[in-house]
Amino acid sequence: QAEKELIRQSWATVNQDPQHHGTVLFTRLFDLEPDLVKLFPYNSTQFSSARECLASPDFLQHVRKVMLVIDAAVSSLENLSSLQEYLIGLGKKHQAIGVKTESFNTVGESLLYALEKGLGPAFSTPAREAWTKLYSVVVKMMSRGWQE
Numbered sequence: 001q002a003e004k005e006l007i008r009q010s011w012a013t014v015n016q017d018p019q020h021h022g023t024v025l026f027t028r029l030f031d032l033e034p035d036l037v038k039l040f041p042y043n044s045t046q047f048s049s050a051r052e053c054l055a056s057p058d059f060l061q062h063v064r065k066v067m068l069v070i071d072a073a074v075s076s077l078e079n080l081s082s083l084q085e086y087l088i089g090l091g092k093k094h095q096a097i098g099v100k101t102e103s104f105n106t107v108g109e110s111l112l113y114a115l116e117k118g119l120g121p122a123f124s125t126p127a128r129e130a131w132t133k134l135y136s137v138v139v140k141m142m143s144r145g146w147q148e
């Protein structure tokens, strides 16, 4: 299917450097929603700025984890429901951390931003639409962690 192909192609490019594109994503996220920095206390100390957070090796591991989840979704396009249990559990963890489901909308915007930065004009309107759909499926599954 054309949509899946667009997702696979664009991800193949971005996933060559997940650390970089993931950092672009989170830099944008913290610009849009600076309070999210407070939800990353490693060794029980909060970062005093987005810049400090983005420079932390622990935080960069989280960036990598996020990119791995997206990679899993891209690899499972034919069978996204196979990720359901995992994503519900992941949602539950994030609820416990204090993340609000609304913040995942901002994460989605930031993901589109990072894809656009990374791909330039190759990030076409159909590609954007395909990613919007995929992301909404992932968030729907994670959001079930808040209900159950």
Ligand code: HEM
Pocket (backbone or CB within 6 Å): 036, 039, 040, 041, 058, 059, 061, 062, 065, 066, 067, 069, 070, 090, 093, 094, 097, 099, 103, 104, 107
């Ligand atoms: C774990 C915060 C979004 C995937 C964590 C942890 C924190 C956190 C504090 C625990 C520490 C760590 O493992 O680094 C947040 C915040 C988010 C966010 C504030 C933004 C609203 C996401 C998204 C994904 C994700 C969008 C993937 C789609 C993960 C994974 C783990 C994790 C895979 C490890 C879970 C485990 O240990 O089993 N997150 N996160 N996070 N996060 Fe996030």
